[in-house]
Amino acid sequence: MLNGRDPRIDFFRGLALIFIFWDHVPHNPLGQITLRNFGFSDAAEVFVFLAGYAAVLAYGKILQRDGYWFATLKILRRAWVLYVVHIFLLAMLMGIVFFANSHVETRDLVAEMGLTHFVTHPQQALTDELLLRFKPNLMDPLPLYIVLLAGLPLVLPMMLRKAWAVVAVSTTIYLLAPWMGWNLRAIADGVWYFNPVTWQLLFVLGGAAALYSSKERPVDTRPLSRQPLFIAAALYVVVAGVITVSWRWPEIHDAVMPYLISELIYPISKTDLSPVRLVHFLALAYVTAKLLPGAGWTRNWLAGHVCQMGRYSLEVFCLGVVLAPLADMLNAIMGDALTMQLLTATAGAILMAGLAAWLEFNKRLNQRAPAPAPALNR
Incomplete structure (x- = not known):
């Protein structure tokens, strides 16, 4: 039987949402400390991997308890909710970007956000929006999740029986x-x-x-320095980090990067999830799991708020999509001043955490059982 929720998963989902928000605010200085600056993969890989983790954990339990068709109904209902949210969010995003563009004279935010298609072909854009073919900047992860979640019923039963077979077929397709x-x-x-x-x-x-x-397995009690897989994964993470940082100085990168390695790893495609990106994320995830085997560190105040963001990832993601162009607008109006950039980036993260805290408060409020009514004396 599948086990309960791991707070570490919620924490890293929440952290990925913060990174996604920071990465999508141009010239944001806090965007320099996100994952994409220190390795081949970025927060998108974290988001998709943990989405699969959480989906199989949640709907696998439903399938085991209530059967395949009930689990399928729950999955498709969730996918439909995500689809409706996508349509509504895109409408909000367009309104915000058009408003912001009217207040920023130095840049064309409509073009930067990929909304030109709606301006030039509004009727076709509406059709393309319904078919998930019109996806402005910031909106790409949500349609991807909709498609992946909608396809989960096709593989979930086999995942629960022979996960290795599903991984093998999935790898072949990849x-x-x-x-x-x-x-x-x-x-x-x-x-x-x-x-x-x-x-x-x-x-x-x-x-x-x-x-x-979710299964009980023997734990390798050897020191990490004596575990070959950990050493290999950590070495790959370090090398990828060095290469990524060297991109800031093209002359140095071109001078020290061997030609054969350049031919082997470039171009690093995000669209097709280049193997070096995939391996980097898997290595990073393995190293992180080894270095943080327990969940006790998630109980402090700051980590707790990040975990809350991960528990309400859909709502927090949507808020981040709305806040990013607003932060960009305010930064542009203020001439991209460093103080303003730091303020909008920090305020956005705080608002996202605040939304998660509010949703958690409402959930607990709704879960409180009403007091029993006093019995009437007869």
Whole structure:
């Protein structure tokens, strides 16, 4: 039987949401400390992997308890809610960006956010929006999650029986997709920026990790320095970090980067989830799990708020999408002053944490059982 919720998963989901928000505010100095600056992968990989982890953990329990069709109904209902949220959020985003663009004279925020298609072809854009083909900047993760979640009923029963077989098929599809040109159509680039045919592997691996962690297994008690897999993973994370940091100085990078390695790893495609990105995330996840084996560190005040953000990831993600263009507008009006950039980035994260805290408060309030009515004397 699948076990309960791991607070570490909530923490890293919340942290990924903060990083996604910071990464999507141009010129934001706090964006320099996010994951993408120190390795080949970024917060998107964290978000998708943990989405798969949480989905298999939650709906696997429902399937085991209530059967396949009830679990499928719950999954598809959730996917429908996400689809409706996507439509509503896109409408809000367009309104905010058009408003912000009217107050910023130095830049074209409509073009930067990928909303030109709506301006030039509004009727077609509405159709493309309903078909998930019109995806402005900031909106890509949500349609990807909708598609991956909608496909979960096809693999969940086999995942619970033979997860290795699902991983093997998923890996085969992942390897064939770039070679065969498999992707979904979209406006602007012609295909989805996050190719669901390749990113599905990360979602599946997240689900497999959830199943693996739910079973009792012997623990390797050797020091980390004597565990070859940990050493290899840590070494890869360090090397990837050094290479990524060297991108800030192209002359130094070109001078020290061996030609053969450059030919092997470049270009590092985010659309097709390049193998070096995938391996980097898996190595980073493994190293993190080894260095933080328990959940006691999540009980402090700050980590607790980040965990709350992870528990309400949909609502917090949507708020981050709305806040990013507003923060960009305020920064642009103030001439991209450093103090203003720090203020908007920090305020946005605080508002996201505040929303999660409010939702948690309401949940606990609703869970309180009403006091029993006094019996009437007869």
